[in-house]
Amino acid sequence: MVATPRDDRQTARQYHPTAVIDLRESWRIGPVEVPTRLVLAPMAGVSVQAFRRQGRRYGAGLVCSEMVSCAGIEHRNEKTLGYLRVASDEHPLAIQLFGSDPRPMADAARMVEAVGADIVDVNFGCPVKKVTKTGAGAHLLEDQDLACRIIAAIAGAVSVPVTVKLRRGVQNGSRAALELGPKLVEAGASSLTLHPRSAQQMYTGTADHALTAELVSLVDVPVVASGDVTSRARAQAVLATTGAEAVMVGRGAQGNPWALREIVDGDAVEPTREEVAAELVLFVRETVRELGERRASGFLKKFYGWYLGQGRFPKEFKQELVQLDSTDEIERRLLAAAPGAYEIVERLEAEIPSGAELTLELPVSIYGGG
Ligand SMILES: Cc1cc2nc3c(=O)[nH]c(=O)nc-3n(C[C@H](O)[C@H](O)[C@H](O)COP(=O)(O)O)c2cc1C
Numbered sequence: 216m217v218a219t220p221r222d223d224r225q226t227a228r229q230y231h232p233t234a235v236i237d238l239r240e241s242w243r244i245g246p247v248e249v250p251t252r253l254v255l256a257p258m259a260g261v262s263v264q265a266f267r268r269q270g271r272r273y274g275a276g277l278v279c280s281e282m283v284s285c286a287g288i289e290h291r292n293e294k295t296l297g298y299l300r301v302a303s304d305e306h307p308l309a310i311q312l313f314g315s316d317p318r319p320m321a322d323a324a325r326m327v328e329a330v331g332a333d334i335v336d337v338n339f340g341c342p343v344k345k346v347t348k349t350g351a352g353a354h355l356l357e358d359q360d361l362a363c364r365i366i367a368a369i370a371g372a373v374s375v376p377v378t379v380k381l382r383r384g385v386q387n388g389s390r391a392a393l394e395l396g397p398k399l400v401e402a403g404a405s406s407l408t409l410h411p412r413s414a415q416q417m418y419t420g421t422a423d424h425a426l427t428a429e430l431v432s433l434v435d436v437p438v439v440a441s442g443d444v445t446s447r448a449r450a451q452a453v454l455a456t457t458g459a460e461a462v463m464v465g466r467g468a469q470g471n472p473w474a475l476r477e478i479v480d481g482d483a484v485e486p487t488r489e490e491v492a493a494e495l496v497l498f499v500r501e502t503v504r505e506l507g508e509r510r511a512s513g514f515l516k517k518f519y520g521w522y523l524g525q526g527r528f529p530k531e532f533k534q535e536l537v538q539l540d541s542t543d544e545i546e547r548r549l550l551a552a553a554p555g556a557y558e559i560v561e562r563l564e565a566e567i568p569s570g571a572e573l574t575l576e577l578p579v580s581i582y583g584g585g
Pocket of ligand 1: 258259260282341442444467
């Protein structure tokens with residue numbers, strides 16, 4: 216298909232860079248209604264259920280799993296299947312897949328749909344060697360025929376929308392995403408997210424959202440802008456100058472759900488120590504429930520610095536927490552340092568669905584009965 220221009224509303228926004236955009240406005244990816252213009256980024260080693268659930272509470276309209284290996288699903292790897300856990304309060308949720316073979320990707324997408332994801336997202340942006348050398352992630356920006364066959368196979372296999380997350384290309388200065396984007400839409404993608412850095416750049420330099428604006432002008436599906444959005448001012452500027460439907464926030468939300476609230480509502484009030492401790496205690500508890508104590512205790516270590524930094528708690532306190540052996544001890548220390556947090560945690564706990572809603576219920580026919 217030849218690229219077609221966006222409808223009038225989008226075009227109008229694109230040419231009014233000073234327009235103030237309501238982040239609380241809903242938008243759609245196919246039939247899926249997304250209640251705000253803020254999407255929480257998929258981040259490997261970060262986007263556990265606690266992160267996604269917290270992101271929702273603070274204003275994200277759509278949350279994403281981290282990238283899930285198609286090969287892991289194909290081989291029924293227990294840890295991989297764990298990523299397919301969907302709770303009733305997470306909708307709308309996108310589960311992201313990575314892989315390089317259309318047929319297994321389509322099978323994995325069926326599984327993702329069966330476990331209750333609202334959207335199947337596909338990763339064409341991961342710059343990590345371990346992934347690209349298998350022909351997946353950002354590698355597919357340079358194998359555009361295969362990329363399109365993957366999307367067509369997935370779109371033909373599921374009834375939920377299929378979305379794609381891209382980097383601008385592999386090499387610095389590449390514009391591959393602009394060539395590939397319209398082809399992916401033709402192949403069946405219902406939305407595209409662009410992180411306009413090259414794979415080679417990793418996270419250096421800045422996200423060049425001029426490319427996001429170009430992509431918006433080339434496709435007739437919603438585009439999500441990812442990269443360096445950490446404040447309401449930046450979100451407004453990116454939306455107004457690109458015509459993107461939503462912004463995606465990643466690193467800015469690490470240990471800082473309050474940034475999401477500021478972006479969506481303009482509420483820039485700094486959290487109290489009690490609020491910070493309460494969110495962290497809840498995060499620890501939920502992650503232990505999801506991953507088990509052994510995996511969770513290693514996984515969580517990076518989060519202590521993220522939550523407690525920014526002058527919220529003394530440096531020594533963070534260093535002390537990282538040394539502790541069990542998450543029970545961590546919770547005790549946090550509640551001792553901010554006793555008022557206990558009440559907040561109890562209130563938040565009461566809102567979380569429990570029991571069967573949190574367990575992984577894979578249909579037997581898909582799980583293979585084992
Ligand atoms: C630790 C980390 C893990 C990430 N993992 C993924 C991933 O699994 N899938 C993906 O599409 N992007 C992943 N990304 C990229 C982010 O989704 C996002 O596009 C990028 O960080 C730029 O947005 P930001 O400036 O808001 O962080 C990851 C980024 C980080 C920092």
